[in-house]
Every structure is written in C-alpha cells, then in structure tokens.
Amino acid sequence: MRVLGIDPGLTRCGVGVVDGTVGRPLTMVHVGVFRTPADLDTARRLHQLEQQVEASVLAHRPDVVAVERVFAQHNVRTVMGTAQASGIAMLVAARHGIPVHLHTPSEVKASVTGSGRADKAQVTQMVTRLLRLTEAPKPADAADALALAICHIWRGGAMNRLEAAVAAAAGTRRAPGAVGTR
Amino acid sequence: MRVLGIDPGLTRCGVGVVDGTVGRPLTMVHVGVFRTPADLDTARRLHQLEQQVEASVLAHRPDVVAVERVFAQHNVRTVMGTAQASGIAMLVAARHGIPVHLHTPSEVKASVTGSGRADKAQVTQMVTRLLRLTEAPKPADAADALALAICHIWRGGAMNRLEAAVAAAAGTRRAPGAVGTR
Numbered sequence: 479m480r481v482l483g484i485d486p487g488l489t490r491c492g493v494g495v496v497d498g499t500v501g502r503p504l505t506m507v508h509v510g511v512f513r514t515p516a517d518l519d520t521a522r523r524l525h526q527l528e529q530q531v532e533a534s535v536l537a538h539r540p541d542v543v544a545v546e547r548v549f550a551q552h553n554v555r556t557v558m559g560t561a562q563a564s565g566i567a568m569l570v571a572a573r574h575g576i577p578v579h580l581h582t583p584s585e586v587k588a589s590v591t592g593s594g595r596a597d598k599a600q601v602t603q604m605v606t607r608l609l610r611l612t613e614a615p616k617p618a619d620a621a622d623a624l625a626l627a628i629c630h631i632w633r634g635g636a637m638n639r640l641e642a643a644v645a646a647a648a649g650t651r652r653a654p655g656a657v658g659t660r
Numbered sequence: 661m662r663v664l665g666i667d668p669g670l671t672r673c674g675v676g677v678v679d680g681t682v683g684r685p686l687t688m689v690h691v692g693v694f695r696t697p698a699d700l701d702t703a704r705r706l707h708q709l710e711q712q713v714e715a716s717v718l719a720h721r722p723d724v725v726a727v728e729r730v731f732a733q734h735n736v737r738t739v740m741g742t743a744q745a746s747g748i749a750m751l752v753a754a755r756h757g758i759p760v761h762l763h764t765p766s767e768v769k770a771s772v773t774g775s776g777r778a779d780k781a782q783v784t785q786m787v788t789r790l791l792r793l794t795e796a797p798k799p800a801d802a803a804d805a806l807a808l809a810i811c812h813i814w815r816g817g818a819m820n821r822l823e824a825a826v827a828a829a830a831g832t833r834r835a836p837g838a839v840g841t842r
Contacts, residue, residue, distance in 0.1 A: 524747050525754035548740060558730060558743050565744030566751060568703035569710055578703035 480507065481634070482540035482571075483626030484531070485619070486548065486564035487556075488514055488523050491530075492617075494624030495538045496609070498631045506609040508538060509620045520559065524566055531570045543571035544630035546622070547580040581629050586622070589629035601625050662689065663816070664722035664753075665808030666713070667801070668730065668746035669738075670696055670705050673712075674799075676806030677720045678791070680813045688791040690720060691802045702741065706748055713752045725753035726812035728804070729762040763811050768804070771811035783807050 479499055485492035491512040498504035512530040514523035535543070545568060548561045571578045584594035590604045602621040606614045608628055615621050661681055667674035673694040680686035694712040696705035717725075727750060730743045753760045766776035772786045784803040788796045790810055797803050 519760065520747075521750035521754035521760040524751040528751055528755075561740050561743035562747030562750075565702075565706050565747045568744070569706040569748060569751075572703035572707035573710075578701065 479542065479631060479634075480538065480540045481542045481544050481627040481630045482534065482538060483544045483623040483628075483630065484564075484567045485546050485622040485626060486560055486567055488520070488527065488559040488563050489516055490619050491527060491563055491567075492620040492623035493531075493534055494615070494620055494627050495534075495540060496624060496627035496631060498628075500632055504609055504628060504631065506611065506615070506624065508534075509615045509617075509624055510534075511617050511620050520562070523559075524562055527563055528566050528570060531567050535570055535574055535576065540576060542630060542634060543567065543576050543578050544626045544634070545578060545580050546586070546626055547582045549582075579630055579634055581626060581633070585633065586625050586629040589632050590625045598622075661724065661813060661816075662720065662722045663724045663726050663809040663812045664716065664720060665726045665805040665810075665812065666746075666749045667728050667804040667808060668742055668749055670702070670709065670741040670745050671698055672801050673709060673745055673749075674802040674805035675713075675716055676797070676802055676809050677716075677722060678806060678809035678813060680810075682814055686791055686810060686813065688793065688797070688806065690716075691797045691799075691806055692716075693799050693802050702744070705741075706744055709745055710748050710752060713749050717752055717756055717758065722758060724812060724816060725749065725758050725760050726808045726816070727760060727762050728768070728808055729764045731764075761812055761816055763808060763815070767815065768807050768811040771814050772807045780804075 480495065480497050483494045493512060494509045495507035496504055497507055512527060514526045545564050548557065548564050568578045587596040587601060588594040590608065591600050602614050602618060605621045605624045605628065609624065615624055662677065662679050665676045675694060676691045677689035678686050679689055694709060696708045727746050730739065730746050750760050769778040769783060770776040773782050784796050784800060787803045787806045787810065791806065797806055
C-alpha cells in the first residue's frame with residue numbers, strides 16, 4: 479500500500495509518500511514541503527497548493543491520502559488557512575477517486591512513538607528509524623507527513639482489511655441458513 | 661459589474677448572482693443553493709461542491725466572487741466544513757482568474773439594511789426590495805448570498821475604483837516633476 483501523508487498548511491504543507499504493509503519494513507518514496515507565498519491572497523495560495531498536490535498525486539499515484547485532522551481549538555489566526563489547505567488536499571484526492579483518511583496528531587504520535595504526547599524530536603527520530611534513513615528526513619517539517627503515512631499504514635491496515643472483508647461478505651451469495659457476516 | 665455571492669457551507673451553500681454598479685438599480689441574475697449529501701465523506705462532498713461552483717462560474721462568468729468570511733469562533737463542529745467550503749469557492753475563482761473578496765456577516769448586513777445587527781428577515785426583506793423582486797428570493801438561505809453580492813457591488817465599487825486608479829497611475833509615465841499618485 480502506498481500512502482501520501484499530508485500535514486496541511488498554506489505557508490508550509492508537509493508531504494511524505496511511504497510504501498508498506500503491516501509487519502513489513504516501510505520504504506520512503508518521497509518527502510517534501512509545498513509552500514505558497516504569504517503575500518499572495520488566500521484564493522491564489524489555495525490554487526497554487528491545489529496544483530502542487532495534484533502534481534504529487536499524479537507523480538506518486540498513492541492508494542490512500544492520509545491528512546492530519548485540523549481542530550478549531552488551535553490558533554484562530556491560522557486555523558482557517560490550515561482547514562482550507564486540508565480541504566484542498568481532500569478535494570484533489572476525491573477527484574482522483576483516492577480514499578482519504580484523517581488522523582489526529584495524537585493518533586499519529588502514538589502510532590509512531592508509542593506515546594500520544596511525544597514531541598517533534600521523538601517523532602522525527604522514530605520516523606528516521608522506521609524508514610531506515612541514514613539521517614533525519616529533510617525538511618524537518620515533512621517528518622510529520624511521513625509519520626502520518628506510517629500511522630495510516632499501521633492503523634489503516636486493520637481498517638482496510640475490515641472494509642475489504644465487509645465488502646467481500648456483502649458481495650458473496652449467502653448459503654441458505656448461513657450465519658450473516660455483517 | 662457582475663458579482664457571484666457565495667455563503668459557504670457543505671450541507672447548504674447559498675449562491676446569488678447580481679449585476680449592478682453603485683447608484684444604479686441592481687438586477688438579480690440567479691439564485692440557488694448547492695447541497696452535498698451529509699452521509700458522504702467530506703472529501704467527496706468537497707469534490708461535489710467544487711463541481712457545482714465550477715459550473716456556476718462557467719454559466720454566469722462573474723467579474724468578482726464575494727465570499728462570506730468564516731470565523732473560527734463559530735460552532736466548532738461545523739466551522740471546519742464551512743472553512744473548507746469557502747476554500748473551494750475561493751479556489752475555483754482563482755483558477756478562473758476571478759478576483760475574490762471576503763465580507764464579514766456584519767459588513768453584509770450593514771450594507772444591505774443599514775445595521776450590522778439586522779436579523780435574517782430584515783436582510784431578506786431588503787434584498788427583495790433592492791432587487792425589485794415580487795416575492796422573497798427562494799430558497800430563503802440564498803438571500804444571504806444575494807446580500808453578499810449586493811454588499812460587494814456597493815462596498816467593492818469604491819474599492820475597485822481605487823484599485824483601478826492605482827493601477828492606471830502605476831501604468832502612466834510620470835511627467836518630470838509631477839506629483840506622485842501612489
């Protein structure tokens with residue numbers, strides 16, 4: 479499974495692409511940061527971001543897009559831009575028929591480090607180790623996007639198998655008297 | 661000037677198109693509401709909304725898109741969807757090179773009724789009168805989108821003349837010793 483992780487933002491939007499399945503070593507395919515100029519109006523920044531996300535989806539053809547869930551409790555001045563940036567990422571995925579999953583920052587931290595309260599340095603350290611990189615991923619911001627992708631592979635792995643089983647069961651003609659599978 | 665007003669939302673997104681200039685009677689070109697199914701995931705709802713806004717922009721070719729400014733202080737459960745919906749509207753406008761202007765709800769109410777604290781019924785009543793409609797615009801939700809468009813024609817009129825003057829001045833070769841216009 480290939481997952482494109484997106485840590486949304488207008489000024490900096492972290493992106494990380496990871497290949498892997500549960501129980502197998504993970505492979506980093508790509509890491510980067512999209513930026514849009516702070517002196518541009520929001521509409522044009524969103525348009526630039528859309529084009530960058532679109533290019534990334536076309537280049538890497540992910541099976542899933544994992545986006546960090548944005549909370550309204552955060553910094554009020556930046557939360558609108560972050561919410562809109564996450565909306566753009568979701569839109570581009572949906573346009574290509576790619577499933578989108580949201581994960582909270584604590585889900586991501588817990589998946590990667592074992593603690594939902596891990597700090598940035600711990601997340602980066604574990605991402606570096608899990609992806610068997612010789613040095614910490616650069617730019618540093620994008621480590622969160624890689625952590626999102628890893629989180630989805632591990633958490634989403636179970637969710638995806640469940641969804642696949644449900645879909646398979648729904649598609650199977652039941653033998654008379656068989657116990658329902660849904 | 662033709663303005664497409666958008667009152668953003670995922671469940672209901674009001675749209676209204678108004679033609680007019682300051683000091684002249686206004687004309688309603690279109691009014692409507694975009695809806696996306698609440699049982700669909702957010703990514704696909706955003707994609708459906710994008711397609712509806714895109715179709716509206718292509719059908720009406722507005723000179724300006726006026727979007728209601730979303731505040732983070734509002735209902736936390738719905739503000740994310742509203743912010744993302746407004747981002748989609750802004751994105752589509754930017755993609756077509758159409759300027760986007762944001763207006764706060766109180767700016768809109770003040771423009772249309774004279775009071776920033778007017779209620780929904782007063783806004784609808786004034787919109788009906790200003791557009792010389794024989795009955796209140798339907799659906800009722802879309803009256804806000806028409807109010808946004810009217811607000812922009814009146815407020816934006818002055819802003820646009822200023823911008824045009826600045827642009828014209830910047831493009832004019834100055835006579836030696838002429839007083840700067842910027």
